Amino acid sequence: MRTRTRPEGLYGHYGPAVDPWEVAATVTDPELPMVTLADLGVLRDVRAETDGTVVVEITPTYTGCPAMGVMRADLVHALHRAGFADVDVRTVLSPAWSTDWISEEGRRKLAAGGIAPPGRAPLRAPGPIPLQLGPTRRTADCPLCGSSDTEELSEFGATACKALRRCRTCREPFEHVKEI
Amino acid sequence: MPHEETVYEALDHAHGGEGQWAFGTGFDEPLAGVDTTVPDGVDPAELGEYCLMLGDDALVLAQRLTQWITAAPELEEEVAIGNVALDLLGQARLLLARAGSVGVLGRSRSLATESIPDEDALAYFRDPDEFRCTALVSAPNGDFAQTMVRLLVASTVRLAVFARLRESGDPVLSAIAAKGVNELAYHRDHAGRWLLRLGDGTQESHRRAQAGVDAVWPLLAEVFSPTGLEQRLTGIAVDPSSVRDEVRGVLTQVLERATLTVPPWPGDATPRGRLGEHGPELADLLGSLQALAREHPAATW
Numbered sequence: 314m315r316t317r318t319r320p321e322g323l324y325g326h327y328g329p330a331v332d333p334w335e336v337a338a339t340v341t342d343p344e345l346p347m348v349t350l351a352d353l354g355v356l357r358d359v360r361a362e363t364d365g366t367v368v369v370e371i372t373p374t375y376t377g378c379p380a381m382g383v384m385r386a387d388l389v390h391a392l393h394r395a396g397f398a399d400v401d402v403r404t405v406l407s408p409a410w411s412t413d414w415i416s417e418e419g420r421r422k423l424a425a426g427g428i429a430p431p432g433r434a435p436l437r438a439p440g441p442i443p444l445q446l447g448p449t450r451r452t453a454d455c456p457l458c459g460s461s462d463t464e465e466l467s468e469f470g471a472t473a474c475k476a477l478r479r480c481r482t483c484r485e486p487f488e489h490v491k492e493i
Numbered sequence: 494m495p496h497e498e499t500v501y502e503a504l505d506h507a508h509g510g511e512g513q514w515a516f517g518t519g520f521d522e523p524l525a526g527v528d529t530t531v532p533d534g535v536d537p538a539e540l541g542e543y544c545l546m547l548g549d550d551a552l553v554l555a556q557r558l559t560q561w562i563t564a565a566p567e568l569e570e571e572v573a574i575g576n577v578a579l580d581l582l583g584q585a586r587l588l589l590a591r592a593g594s595v596g597v598l599g600r601s602r603s604l605a606t607e608s609i610p611d612e613d614a615l616a617y618f619r620d621p622d623e624f625r626c627t628a629l630v631s632a633p634n635g636d637f638a639q640t641m642v643r644l645l646v647a648s649t650v651r652l653a654v655f656a657r658l659r660e661s662g663d664p665v666l667s668a669i670a671a672k673g674v675n676e677l678a679y680h681r682d683h684a685g686r687w688l689l690r691l692g693d694g695t696q697e698s699h700r701r702a703q704a705g706v707d708a709v710w711p712l713l714a715e716v717f718s719p720t721g722l723e724q725r726l727t728g729i730a731v732d733p734s735s736v737r738d739e740v741r742g743v744l745t746q747v748l749e750r751a752t753l754t755v756p757p758w759p760g761d762a763t764p765r766g767r768l769g770e771h772g773p774e775l776a777d778l779l780g781s782l783q784a785l786a787r788e789h790p791a792a793t794w
Contacts, residue, residue, distance in 0.1 A: 370526070376672050377583025381523075403526025406587075407668035409675060435678075439659070441739055442652055442674060444746060445682045446689060468683060469573035473580065477569065493675045 333367045334359040336395040343383040344472050347426035350384060354414025357405050366399040367392055372410045375473035375493075412474075412492050429453035429463075429478065429489040453489045455480035465489075522610055523586045524665070529594040532662050535729055539722055540663060541597025542625065543730045545615070546720075546767055547654075548588030549626035552616055553775070554647055555581035556782050557634055566637055573683060577644070580676040587669045589615045594665075599623050606791045617786035621776045627766040629712040631775040638691050638698065639705030645684035646709055649743050650716055652677040653736035662728040685747045692751025703753050714762035734761075 337359045338351040350356040350371065358370040369388050373381055385402045392400045412431035415423075420430035432451050454461050460482035468491060470477045476491040531537045558578040565571035592598075593611025600623065605614035624631075629647050634640045655677055658670035691702040717737045723730040741758065748755045765771070 373583075373672075375580060375583060375676060376587060376669070377579040377581070379579070385525075401526070404524065406527060407664065407671060409668070409672040437671075437674060440656065441743075442656055442678045442681075444685060444743060445678075446685050446747065446750065467569040467573055468679060469569075469576040471572065473576055477572075491679075493679075 331395055333361055333369075333392060333395070333397055336391050336397070337369055337388055340384070340387045340391050343380045343387070345423070345426075345428070347422045347428075348415075348419045350388070352416050352419030352422060354410065354416070354419075355384070356388075361397075364399075365397075366401055367397045369400065369402045370405045371402060372405045374410050378473055410493075412490060415490070423490060424456045427456050427487060428475070429456050429487060431490045431492045434492045451489075451492060453478055455483060455485070456487055457485050458483040463487075522590060523583075523612065524590045524594060527665060527668075529591070529665060531595055532664075532729070535663065535726065537595035538597060539726055540729060541592040541595040542722055543726055544588045544592040544595075544666070545597060546625040548585045548592060548615075549624045550630050550647070550651065551581040551588065552585035553624070553626045553778065554630040554644075555579075555585060556778055557630065558640075558644070560634055561637075561640065577680045577683070580673075580680065584669065584673050584676075585616070586612050587665075591665050591669070604787075604790070609790075613786070617783045621771050621779055622769040624769065624771065624775060624779070625767050626771075626775070627712070627716055627764065628772065629709075629716055629766075631766065631771060631778065632709075632712055633774055635705060635708055636701055638701040639708055641684045641687040641691065642702065642705035642709045643712075645681060645688055645747060646713065646740075646744065648677050648681040648684060649740050650733075650736065652681050653739045653743075654731045654733065657731045657735070661730070666729065681743075688747055688751045688753070692748070692753040699752065702751065706748065706753055707756055710756040711759050714759035715764045715766060718761045718764040718767075720764050720767045 337356055338349055340351075340356075341347075341349050342353055342355070345353070353374070355371050355374060356369070357372055359367065361367050369392070371381070371384060371388070381404070388402055389400045411434045413434045415430065423430045430453075432453070448465075451465070452461065453463055455463050458480060460480055462481040463478050464481060466477040466479050466486065468476045470488050470491075474490055474493070475488045477486060478489045479486045531540060555578040558574050558581070561574045562571060565574055589612035590610070593615060598611060599615055599619040601618040601620065602611075602614050605618045609617075629643065629650070632643065634643070652674065655670040655673045659667055659674065661667040661670065688702060691698040693699070694702075717733045717740075719732050719734055723732045745755050
């Protein structure tokens with residue numbers, strides 16, 4: 314999608330005196346509203362071209378992530394509101410997004426929001442991908458009581474990026490951003 | 494930053510306020526902003542055909558899996574199946590969009606209104622004989638055990654192909670593959686764990702798992718047979734015969750741990766599905782997939 318719409322003449326044509334990255338970095342994820350797209354590493358680049366167009370690059374978390382359209386719309390809106398008239402949101406597929414790109418700040422916000430942040434993503438070397446048939450090796454501390462005695466209920470959760478776990482100490486279920 | 498408008502207004506605004514096609518709302522072009530230049534020396538029509546093979550496998554398996562929604566044995570499993578199908582649907586969208594980007598649109602493109610994205614026109618307006626999927630993905634689900642056997646087999650094959658496609662000379666295909674590998678590893682291992690549970694479970698679950706294996710195995714016959722196109726696209730596509738040994742190794746390992754008998758490996762057969770020859774089950778499946786779009790080709794919301 315190439316978005317080249319002009320908001321209703323509020324801002325003149327010299328452009329606002331703010332860094333478009335700072336504006337785009339305030340936009341939150343539609344499904345994880347406690348973190349920004351920048352925290353997640355989904356926001357890859359924001360730059361102003363010489364003609365004033367702001368080019369934003371985002372990368373999908375999962376190939377089928379249905380939130381991409383909302384992310385684009387939210388980014389365009391935030392930048393329009395800040396006075397950037399021409400905004401071009403581009404998809405970057407390579408390199409593939411990894412949970413390792415979630416910032417420390419993002420991990421803190423996830424945990425504070427009751428979602429366990431991911432551990433280290435599996436290394437994807439060239440060649441065959443080894444089978445993992447045993448109980449999943451990952452661990453996650455309970456974001457509610459802090460216990461490390463937790464178990465995985467399902468590798469798949471309410472959104473593509475999350476697994477479902479349960480704390481054996483406080484017995485509460487919780488979500489876990491799974492490593493990819 | 495406060496939002497004054499609803500998300501629907503925002504989406505409409507972002508799309509130039511033209512309204513949305515009913516099957517595309519919020520799902521803008523998946524390759525937006527991606528450089529879709531065809532590499533030097535590659536025939537765009539052949540690249541597009543190859544993308545249809547990979548894309549149709551994903552689209553049709555996704556559609557089969559969604560038949561479990563509201564019918565899965567437990568809620569967590571229903572969510573898991575839905576997630577797997579969503580990943581595959583995402584892969585299908587990218588691959589069909591890639592086919593569209595090089596001008597492979599199917600003979601039915603004119604049936605779809607122009608505002609419909611190419612990948613949607615390919616999904617909704619091609620007839621069964623234009624689909625390039627194998628029988629491995631179009632076959633009916635069977636019971637839950639058979640569904641998990643098929644998911645294991647299909648994702649093992651696809652993962653082996655995608656792992657090689659990461660080195661494809663087409664940067665779009667290689668990017669799709671690199672993302673897909675991470676997703677497919679989750680799918681394969683999930684199905685593999687179910688096979689261990691079912692095969693090494695009760696007498697009844699073992700019986701059903703073995704019956705599922707026996708039903709799915711003959712579908713492997715055409716999976717490793719190239720059509721000729723894959724070899725002409727050297728360095729771009731993956732020759733399916735090159736993944737046979739790896740797939741056999743993985744499947745044998747899972748079945749043996751699941752105390753299941755590995756049936757005899759079928760001999761190679763003509764890749765009929767890749768050539769557009771399908772049984773009636775694909776037409777049935779596409780009937781439910783395509784009915785709404787064909788009934789209301791210009792619907793917007």
